[in-house]
Amino acid sequence: MSLHDEAVLALKEYGEHPGSRTDGEQEELRQTYLEHLAAHPDGMWKSCGAGHLTASALVIDPERGAVLLTLHRKLRMWLQMGGHCEPQDATPAAAALREATEESGITGLTLLAGGPVRLDRHPIPAPCHWHLDVQYAATAPPGAAERISDESLDLRWFPYDEVAGVADASVVRLLEGARARLQEQGRRTFRA
Numbered sequence: 001m002s003l004h005d006e007a008v009l010a011l012k013e014y015g016e017h018p019g020s021r022t023d024g025e026q027e028e029l030r031q032t033y034l035e036h037l038a039a040h041p042d043g044m045w046k047s048c049g050a051g052h053l054t055a056s057a058l059v060i061d062p063e064r065g066a067v068l069l070t071l072h073r074k075l076r077m078w079l080q081m082g083g084h085c086e087p088q089d090a091t092p093a094a095a096a097l098r099e100a101t102e103e104s105g106i107t108g109l110t111l112l113a114g115g116p117v118r119l120d121r122h123p124i125p126a127p128c129h130w131h132l133d134v135q136y137a138a139t140a141p142p143g144a145a146e147r148i149s150d151e152s153l154d155l156r157w158f159p160y161d162e163v164a165g166v167a168d169a170s171v172v173r174l175l176e177g178a179r180a181r182l183q184e185q186g187r188r189t190f191r192a
Contacts, residue, residue: 003044003085003087003089003090003091003092003095004037004041004043004044006090006091006092007033007037007044007053007091007092007134008034008037010091010092010093010115010116010134011030011033011034011037011116011134012034013115014026014030014115014116014119015027015030026118026119029119029120029121029132030119032121032132033053033119033121033132033134036050036051036053036132037053040052043132044085045084045085046084046128048128049128049129050128050129050130051128051129051130051131051132052084052085052128052130052131052132053085053092053132053133053134054082054083054084054085054095054131054132054133054134055082055083055085055089055092055093055095055096055099055133055134055135055136056079056080056081056082056083056096056099056100056133056134056135056136057080057081057082057096057097057099057100057109057111057135057136057137057138058080058081058117058135058136058137058138058171058174058175058178059080059081059100059104059106059109059137059138059139059140060137060138060139060140060178060182061139061140061144061157062139062182063142064157064159065159065160066157066158066159066160067080067157067158067160067163067175068081068104068106068140068146068155068156068157068158069155069156069158069163069166069167069171070103070104070149070151070152070154070155071152071153071154071155071156072151072152072153073150073151073152073153076153077167077168078156078158078166078167078171079167079168079171080100080135080171080174081099081100081102081103081104082096082099082100082103082133082135083099083103083151086098092116092134092136093111093115093116093136096111096134096135096136096138097109097111097136097138100138102149102151103149103151103152104140104146104147104149104155105145105146105147105148105149105155106140106141106144106145106146106147108140108141108144109138109139109140109141110138110139110141111136111137111138112136112137112138112139112178112181112182112185113185114181114185115136116134116135116136117135117136117137117174117177117178117181118135118173118174118177119132119133119134119135120133120135120170120173120174121133122170135174135177137174137177137178137181137182160175160179163175
């Protein structure tokens with residue numbers, strides 16, 4: 001399957017996995033993303049002027065109760081790792097994992113099971129209009145050492161309770177969703 005087809009499949013399944021919850025706003029975004037892909041065969045690529053899907057991942061260290069955020073070079077905001085899909089990406093999840101690995105410098109990241117954690121649509125400057133971000137969460141291996149990439153001004157671990165003080169609401173919502181997913185997966189593991 002093409003990356004476009006894989007994105008459609010991931011969006012159709014979004015919210016159906018145990019530990020994944022969609023509210024009315026997330027369901028509306030899911031439909032917007034699916035309609036965008038139906039109308040734009042090039043909707044996965046940066047060249048799509050009407051907007052395009054991007055993929056990101058919040059890097060979490062559950063043992064430390066912290067997340068790794070990047071001070072984005074262009075936006076000068078603390079954000080999760082992420083960016084544009086590339087031709088070698090087989091799925092949006094693969095794109096998110098690649099971006100998180102490249103931007104954090106951490107090898108051995110593992111995406112949380114259950115597909116995307118959240119969707120976030122945000123405007124961007126012309127010539128494009130929208131980023132339709134498919135957001136995942138990834139856990140860092142024990143003893144992970146981060147390394148700043150060319151796309152970052154800084155990388156820093158923030159305790160969960162400090163994220164709202166440095167990042168925007170979309171990052172806070174992603175963290176909340178990731179923590180809920182981790183908690184749900186922990187309960188399932190414990191019951192198994």
